[in-house]
Amino acid sequence: MRTWREMRCFPLAVRLLLVNQLGVNTGFYLLIPYLATHLGENLGMSAAVVGIVLGVRNLSQQGLFIIGGSAADRLGARGVIIAGCALRTVGFALFALGDGLPVLLAASVLSGLAGALFNPAVRAYLAQEAGERKAEAFALFNVFATTGALVGPLLGSALLLVDFRTSALTAAGIFAVLTVAQALVLPARKVEPSGSGVLGDWREVLGNRAFLAFSLAMVGMFTLENQLYLLLPDGAREATGWDGAAGIVFLVGTVANLAFQLRITRSLKSRGDRPRWIAAGLAVMALAFLPPVLAPGAVPVLASALLLYLGIMIASPFVMELIPRFGRPELTGTYFGIFYVVSGIAAAVGNTVVGRAMDAGESAGRAWLPWVCCAVFGAASAGGVAWLRRRGALPAPAEPVRERADA
Numbered sequence: 001m002r003t004w005r006e007m008r009c010f011p012l013a014v015r016l017l018l019v020n021q022l023g024v025n026t027g028f029y030l031l032i033p034y035l036a037t038h039l040g041e042n043l044g045m046s047a048a049v050v051g052i053v054l055g056v057r058n059l060s061q062q063g064l065f066i067i068g069g070s071a072a073d074r075l076g077a078r079g080v081i082i083a084g085c086a087l088r089t090v091g092f093a094l095f096a097l098g099d100g101l102p103v104l105l106a107a108s109v110l111s112g113l114a115g116a117l118f119n120p121a122v123r124a125y126l127a128q129e130a131g132e133r134k135a136e137a138f139a140l141f142n143v144f145a146t147t148g149a150l151v152g153p154l155l156g157s158a159l160l161l162v163d164f165r166t167s168a169l170t171a172a173g174i175f176a177v178l179t180v181a182q183a184l185v186l187p188a189r190k191v192e193p194s195g196s197g198v199l200g201d202w203r204e205v206l207g208n209r210a211f212l213a214f215s216l217a218m219v220g221m222f223t224l225e226n227q228l229y230l231l232l233p234d235g236a237r238e239a240t241g242w243d244g245a246a247g248i249v250f251l252v253g254t255v256a257n258l259a260f261q262l263r264i265t266r267s268l269k270s271r272g273d274r275p276r277w278i279a280a281g282l283a284v285m286a287l288a289f290l291p292p293v294l295a296p297g298a299v300p301v302l303a304s305a306l307l308l309y310l311g312i313m314i315a316s317p318f319v320m321e322l323i324p325r326f327g328r329p330e331l332t333g334t335y336f337g338i339f340y341v342v343s344g345i346a347a348a349v350g351n352t353v354v355g356r357a358m359d360a361g362e363s364a365g366r367a368w369l370p371w372v373c374c375a376v377f378g379a380a381s382a383g384g385v386a387w388l389r390r391r392g393a394l395p396a397p398a399e400p401v402r403e404r405a406d407a
Contacts, residue, residue, distance in 0.1 A: 003143055006136065006262055013129050014137055016185050017122055020081075020178055022144040022151075024088075024118070027174035029152025030159065031092060031167055032057075033229075038164040043099055053104050060112025061119075062344040069120035069337020070198050073330060076191045077125035080333075082182045084118030087111070089175040096168030114175075120340060124333035127324045128189070135274075138320035139265035142313065143257055150254040154247070194330040201334050204327070210393040211326040211335065215342040217388060220381025221315060222343045223350030224285045224308065224374055228253070231289075231354060231370055232305050238367075239298040252302065253309040260310075265317045274318040275389040279382045281315025286378025293368045293375075304371075311378075325395035350377055 007015055039050045072080045091111030094103055130137035159167035194201050205211065233246030268277045288307030291300035323339055324332045354370055354377075361369030388394050 003140065003258060003262060007140060010133070010137060010140075011129055012185065013187050014126060016181065017126050017129075018140050018144045020085075020122065020182065021141055022148045023174050023178045024085075025145050025148025026152040026155065027088070027092070027171040027178075028115075029149050030156030031095065031152075031171040033153055034156055034160060034164065034167065035095065039104070042164060045101075049101065053101075053108050056105055057108035057112040060109045061115040062341065062348070064113055064116035065120055065340040065344065066202065066334070066337040068117040069124070069333040069335070069340075070201060071117065072121035072124045072333030072337075073194060073201065074191065074198070076189060077121040077128070077333060078182070078186050078188050080121040081118045081125065081186065082179055084114045084116075084121065085175050085179040085182060086114075087117065088114035089172050089179060092168050092172035092175060096165040096172065120333050120336035123320060123336045124324075125186075125189075127320070127332055127336075128329070134321040134324075135265050135269050135317045136262065138317040139261050139313075141320070142316050143261050146254050146257045146309075150250045153250070192330045194328070201331055202338070205331060205334050205338050208326055210388065211323075211339075212342065213388055214322075214326070214385070214394065215339050216346060217381050217384030218319065218339075218343050219346035219350055220282055220377040220379075220384075221285065221312075221319070222347035223354065223377050224288070225312060226347060226351055227289075227354065227374055228305070228308065230351065231358065231374065232301065232308070234358070235292055235301045235304070235371075236298065239296065239301050245298070249302065249305045253305055256306060256309050257313060261313045261317075264310075264313050268314065268318075274322060275385060275394045278315045278318050278322070279385040279389065281311045281313075281318075282378055282382035282385060283311075284314060285311030286375045286382060287311075289371045289374040289378070293371045296367075322395065353377075 007018060010018075036050050036054060039045045039053060040047065045053075068080060068084070087110050091107045091109075091114060094107035094110065098104055098107060126137055126141060127134055155170075156167050159170055196204070228250070232249055236245035236249050239245070271277075285308055288304050288311060291303040291307070294300065323335050327335050354373055357370040357373040361367050385394075
């Protein structure tokens with residue numbers, strides 16, 4: 001109830017974007033986790049070809065976030081959000097209707113490009129509409145995103161009892177509904193010119209060394225978040241011998257998010273000093289990976305999941321609130337876009353390291369190795385943010401920082 005009351009306090013545009021994120025994550029997670037199985041088992045593709053299709057989708061999204069961010073600044077976030085959801089509709093429909101490699105590659109490119117468009121645009125629009133209540137808006141955003149990430153796989157599992165095409169068409173239908181809703185309800189906003197060309201905007205953002213340092217420091221957050229879909233499900237299955245144990249982890253995390261996200265954000269915001277809470281949240285995320293090192297079993301894995309969700313709840317809203325404050329309001333989308341490019345690439349490297357640690361730990365009988373690796377990632381990120389905070393390189397919530405090249 002608290003979540004709904006808080007949601008009603010925001011303008012209609014913010015409320016729509018929150019529901020939009022619920023739909024986006026529901027549609028995404030009811031399809032993508034099962035795509036590899038469909039390509040390999042239903043279509044008989046080799047592991048190499050499956051890797052190419054999935055890699056193209058990921059590269060199309062991660063590599064083009066900067067395009068989506070710049071488009072949001074120059075064309076208006078509303079139009080970019082609508083275009084992104086429309087492209088995702090077409091891409092997911094192609095996954096349902098196409099069996100040939102060219103069609104599947106086109107579907108991967110379109111669905112990846114769609115995410116590159118609407119992800120930074122949604123965050124830029126939300127930051128602009130929320131005003132001084134950005135932290136609360138992004139806390140709600142986290143609640144709706146987490147709920148969608150739980151509902152999506154459950155719905156996908158049920159739809160797969162029919163067939164993959166039904167699942168893909170359902171996902172495409174969700175994005176089609178979101179596209180229409182945004183076109184009808186989402187208000188258009190005047191676009192303020194940045195005063196320079198696209199390349200000039202990119203040079204300005206990339207020249208902000210404090211922003212780049214903060215983006216790199218956040219690699220631990222993104223790497224550890226991704227362990228909700230890699231290390232933690234694997235640990236839950238190993239501890240219980242039950243494939244459905246991963247679903248319990250997601251369910252408990254989602255319930256905790258619904259119950260505590262807004263309370264945590266409000267409480268910490270009232271105490272000021274957002275960078276300190278970001279560093280604290282990252283430290284909690286690092287500690288989350290120690291219980292399975294100290295004791296085997298299902299309970300330590302569950303404790304690990306709860307601590308990880310707690311750390312995300314502490315840090316994430318303030319990270320999203322902080323990003324627009326590094327630069328001019330006219331470049332909010334570009335800052336979000338470049339943030340996700342830098343963090344996405346760094347997190348991909350981090351996930352590769354964790355994956356290798358999982359393989360090495362299994363072959364050497366050192367099951368603790370990937371958990372310690374994740375704890376080190378989190379501690380390094382917490383230390384990086386704390387160091388930037390001590391140097392005064394991070395912007396205060398009261399006013400944006402236009403240039404921090406000397407940081």
